[in-house]
Amino acid sequence: GAVVSQHPSWVIxxxxxxxxxECRSLDFQATTMFWYRQFPKQSLMLMATSNEGSKATYExxxxxxxxxxxxxxxxxxTLTVTSAHPEDSSFYICSAHGQGRPNEKxxxxxxxxxxxx
Amino acid sequence: KQEVTQIPAALSVPEGENLVLNCxxxxxxxxxxxxxxxxxxxxxxxxxxxxxxxREQTSGRLNASLDKSSGRSTLYIAASQPGDSAxxxxxxxxxxxxxxxxxxxxxxxxxxx
Numbered sequence: 001g002a003v004v005s006q007h008p009s010w011v012i013x014x015x016x017x018x019x020x021x022e023c024r025s026l027d028f029q030a031t032t033m034f035w036y037r038q039f040p041k042q043s044l045m046l047m048a049t050s051n052e053g054s055k056a057t058y059e060x061x062x063x064x065x066x067x068x069x070x071x072x073x074x075x076x077x078t079l080t081v082t083s084a085h086p087e088d089s090s091f092y093i094c095s096a097h098g099q100g101r102p103n104e105k106x107x108x109x110x111x112x113x114x115x116x117x
Numbered sequence: 118k119q120e121v122t123q124i125p126a127a128l129s130v131p132e133g134e135n136l137v138l139n140c141x142x143x144x145x146x147x148x149x150x151x152x153x154x155x156x157x158x159x160x161x162x163x164x165x166x167x168x169x170x171x172r173e174q175t176s177g178r179l180n181a182s183l184d185k186s187s188g189r190s191t192l193y194i195a196a197s198q199p200g201d202s203a204x205x206x207x208x209x210x211x212x213x214x215x216x217x218x219x220x221x222x223x224x225x226x227x228x229x230x
Contacts, residue, residue, distance in 0.1 A: 032216055034217055036220075043206065043220045044206070044208075044220045046217055046218070046219075049215070091158070093160055097216045106151070106163075106216065109160055110160035111159065113158060
């Protein structure tokens with residue numbers, strides 16, 4: 001099956017620093033990637049949808065200037081949490097969708113646990 | 118508003134018991150529905166995907182059903198094992214909603230020896 005690699009798996013940073021999370025599709029071309037956030041004991045909430053080569057579409061309530069998404073190639077999308085604060089501590093997970101396969105499963109990365117001190 | 122709900126939020130059963138997890142969705146116009154497993158601090162493992170035209174899917178001890186008209190899906194786990202302990206999430210891809218998923222609130226399952 002398709003594989004999505006997400007790095008790092010966990011990161012601890014000081015308040016005010018920026019953190020970059022990478023999501024790579026290893027064996028297929030991901031025309032669309034999704035970024036989700038999950039707070040403890042809650043479900044996954046979609047943050048944004050990124051299409052290769054175009055600007056990301058953010059869900060209501062998600063600050064686009066704080067959560068920068070880049071999807072410059074068909075195999076890589078990055079999420080940068082700028083000027084992170086303790087309230088940004090969460091589990092971030094990406095998923096990828098292949099081109100022209102609407103009925104396919106979405107494949108998920110292993111997630112990144114972000115802790116902001 | 119398109120929402121997905123799962124009941125119960127938590128479930129504890131003895132090993133060997135058959136169990137059913139429930140998922141409800143508010144809009145019957147779905148593209149497909151997917152069941153996932155999530156272990157603590159880990160990503161998601163896809164278990165079963167049911168297309169809107171299908172009624173059920175089976176994989177090993179797992180069986181998922183779909184009833185669009187009533188807005189429900191169930192995940193049946195036969196002969197539960199301690200290794201089945203995890204959080205189970207259902208997620209809906211809505212018709213006309215692109216490829217993004219709306220996740221349910223999850224059911225935390227514990228299978229005890």
